[in-house]
Amino acid sequence: MTELYVLLGLMIAGAIIAIEVKNLLSAVVAVGIVGLGLSIIFLLLKAPDVALTQIVVEIAAVILLIRATLHREIAQKSCGTRPFGAIMGILFLGLAVIAALVTFSSGLSPFGEPLMTVSEFYPLNAIAGTGATNVVSSIILDYRAYDTLGEATVLFTAVIGVLTVMRSVGKKKEEDLQENNE
Amino acid sequence: MSKEHDRGMTVIVKTVTRLTVGLIFLYGIYIVLHGHLTPGGGFAGGVIIALSFMNLDLAFGGKISAKIFSKGSTGVVEALGAVMFLALALIGLRYGGFFDNFLHPDGDPGQLVSAGIIPLENIAISLKVGAGLFGIFLTIIVLQKFESEKK
Numbered sequence: 001m002t003e004l005y006v007l008l009g010l011m012i013a014g015a016i017i018a019i020e021v022k023n024l025l026s027a028v029v030a031v032g033i034v035g036l037g038l039s040i041i042f043l044l045l046k047a048p049d050v051a052l053t054q055i056v057v058e059i060a061a062v063i064l065l066i067r068a069t070l071h072r073e074i075a076q077k078s079c080g081t082r083p084f085g086a087i088m089g090i091l092f093l094g095l096a097v098i099a100a101l102v103t104f105s106s107g108l109s110p111f112g113e114p115l116m117t118v119s120e121f122y123p124l125n126a127i128a129g130t131g132a133t134n135v136v137s138s139i140i141l142d143y144r145a146y147d148t149l150g151e152a153t154v155l156f157t158a159v160i161g162v163l164t165v166m167r168s169v170g171k172k173k174e175e176d177l178q179e180n181n182e
Numbered sequence: 183m184s185k186e187h188d189r190g191m192t193v194i195v196k197t198v199t200r201l202t203v204g205l206i207f208l209y210g211i212y213i214v215l216h217g218h219l220t221p222g223g224g225f226a227g228g229v230i231i232a233l234s235f236m237n238l239d240l241a242f243g244g245k246i247s248a249k250i251f252s253k254g255s256t257g258v259v260e261a262l263g264a265v266m267f268l269a270l271a272l273i274g275l276r277y278g279g280f281f282d283n284f285l286h287p288d289g290d291p292g293q294l295v296s297a298g299i300i301p302l303e304n305i306a307i308s309l310k311v312g313a314g315l316f317g318i319f320l321t322i323i324v325l326q327k328f329e330s331e332k333k
Contacts, residue, residue: 131300136223
């Protein structure tokens with residue numbers, strides 16, 4: 001478990017550096033550290049599917065962020081401290097700690113023993129039920145295919161939104177074009 | 183920025199890309215086709231395929247990658263993937279329910295051709311995710327080019 005805490009510390013340090021550093025490119029690299037650490041944590045927790053997806057999506061996101069931030073001047077303005085935000089942050093943190101203390105006062109269930117026993121069903125029955133030796137794949141594409149359909153819809157909507165909002169050439173009504181020509 | 187994007191990067195980057203981009207593309211196809219046997223699947227494989235196209239675009243400049251896969255065709259391929267995924271789900275209605283695994287008993291577990299419609303769904307998702315991500319990438323680059331030309 002120690003390696004998990006080392007990686008978590010590295011990720012927190014990366015996140016803080018990403019916020020505090022002045023150079024945008026350095027900030028993007030620091031965000032990449034967070035993604036890489038998360039991927040290694042997934043691998044250590046024996047979830048190779050999620051680790052693979054995480055590292056691949058992280059690479060794509062870092063490339064996009066570098067393309068979006070490189071050679072771009074961001075206007076800077078000085079700002080004072082905001083006491084209201086700090087007070088609200090401490091208040092919500094305190095409420096979260098109190099809620100956690102109340103909820104987990106009887107203790108958490110030990111690591112590797114989930115509360116819901118439905119997860120035992122899939123490893124025992126997936127190969128006979130679907131024929132897929134990768135149990136994760138059999139869950140997301142057979143037992144829980146509705147979730148995958150919803151996820152695909154979310155991605156579809158996101159792509160449509162980006163292609164529509166960020167296009168470089170817009171459409172105009174024909175009447176407006178004629179008015180402009182006259 | 184726009185000039186750099188048109189010409190691509192240095193000779194070193196171009197040579198290394200020429201050697202490796204095919205391997206990255208093949209690895210993506212392998213991850214997709216073996217999604218029901220080994221870790222991976224449609225989403226991860228689709229992103230790897232999109233990354234190989236991004237690699238081409240960054241190393242050689244926009245003109246060469248636009249010849250292979252333009253912004254218009256990304257939308258078509260993405261819609262094709264979505265329609266294929268929904269069609270597989272709807273065919274299942276005839277056999278017992280939405281997303282029914284109607285091909286299931288064919289093939290032994292562990293073989294490449296097995297697990298019923300799961301490999302087909304993996305292929306559909308990889309088309310959707312790969313084309314969608316590459317479309318977003320192209321859109322952001324085109325927008326940047328437009329901005330830098332305006333300056």
